[in-house]
Amino acid sequence: MRRRLINSTLAVVLVVIAVFGISLVLVETNTITSAAQERVDSEAVRLVSIVDGRLMGDGEEEITAGMLRGQVDADRYARIEIPGRPDVEIGKKPDGGVISATEQGVQGETVVVQEPRSKVTTEVGRTLLMIGAVALLAVVAAVLLAVRQASRLTSPLTDLAETAERLGSGDPRPRHKRYGVPELDRVADVLDSSAERIARMLTAERRLAADASHQLRTPLTALSMRLEEITLTDDPETVKEEATVALTQVERLTDVVERLLTNSRDPRMGSAVTFDLDEVVKQQIEEWRPAYRSAGRAIVCSGRQGLQAVATPGAVAQVLAALIENSLMHGGGTVALRTRVTGNQVVIEVTDEGPGVRTDLGARIFERTISGRNSTGIGLAVARDLAEADGGRLEMLQIKPAVFALFLSGAGGTGGRSPEGTTVR
Incomplete structure (x- = not known):
């Protein structure tokens, strides 16, 4: 039973973690990806506004990578395409998957900002690691709680089983022990009541046996003496007299037995x-x-x-x-x-x-x-x-x-x- 309680509790916790964990992972992944896309879009908008300002102030001003490097995050790549001029590239172009944002300026320029998707993947992995750690703690806590609850339920059942076994072996002493669980306490009450009833029954039986042995001893002794008198005499009249007395003793024995049985059934009768x-x-x-x-x-x-x-x-x-x-x-x-x-x-x-x-x-x-x-x-x-x-x-x-x-x-x-x-x- 202990193992079943632990397994069932653990199964419930795992199902809950699976349902909510998967949902949380999907939500966090989407949130992190959206946040990365927003950052790239924001940087592209800011960069295009800077380029527009310089082109509008003096259209002949040269736009260089060194001039704009401080405006672009070190992990990102930016490319500025100005009609009639060479493209300006800032940072290293990422390999593999990227998160990209493109903005058009009022002077006809085009700004492209890219961020490696691996950065998002790393952040998602870190989040998954945190969620996994929390899930592991939840499983450990659930196991400890299940073990404690199983012990709380199985230990009383073991005690109750021992009490029932003692009752069956002839030890009717009540335990008067309670466990704080209403259902188990009810079983304990019933076992204690049964123990008290069994004790009363055993006491009554022992008392009946003692009373019977004591009350039957005297008539049996008297009957024995009468039979001895019969064996020691050859006089028919004496034999007849002693036999009559012996029959009286037998009637007394019968009366004693009937009275003992009647009192054992109902002492008030x-x-x-x-x-x-x-x-x-x-x-x-x-x-x-x-x-x-x-x-x-x-x-x-x-x-x-x-x-x-x-x-x-x-x-x-x-x-x-x-x-x-x-x-x-x-x-x-x-x-x-x-x-x-x-x-x-x-x-x-x-x-x-x-x-x-x-x-x-x-x-x-x-x-x-x-x-x-x-x-x-x-x-x-x-x-x-x-x-x-x-x-x-x-x-x-x-x-x-x-x-x-x-x-x-x-x-x-x-x-x-x-x-x-x-x-x-």
């Missing part, structure tokens, strides 16, 4: 329903009881029973699973799930007897990649996103010991039964 909170809490207690038993710890629940909430049961179960798993990994002692009512909301609190959350973490505990120990750091962030997607919220009420609370919208008329506690070990 939800399937909130009114459900019995006790069933979800009991389900989580049953799922996590073997893991806590293996760790020599207990998990209990207490608070008001018979509460109903408006949310997605699967999402609430995943939030509680994240909090229970967090207490298992980072907490200590007994983990307690407590349900209560505040205003028109139902609350599920999860607490343990461990050292709590470090003070320097504070509210940042819900940020992705923030973890008190060597873990992924996305569990609580995913839990908060799930809670907010259902119109609820997840908060940390206390740092030491850690107390997390899940706030959900209560169903109309939620009152529950008496606040008699129930403990499950």
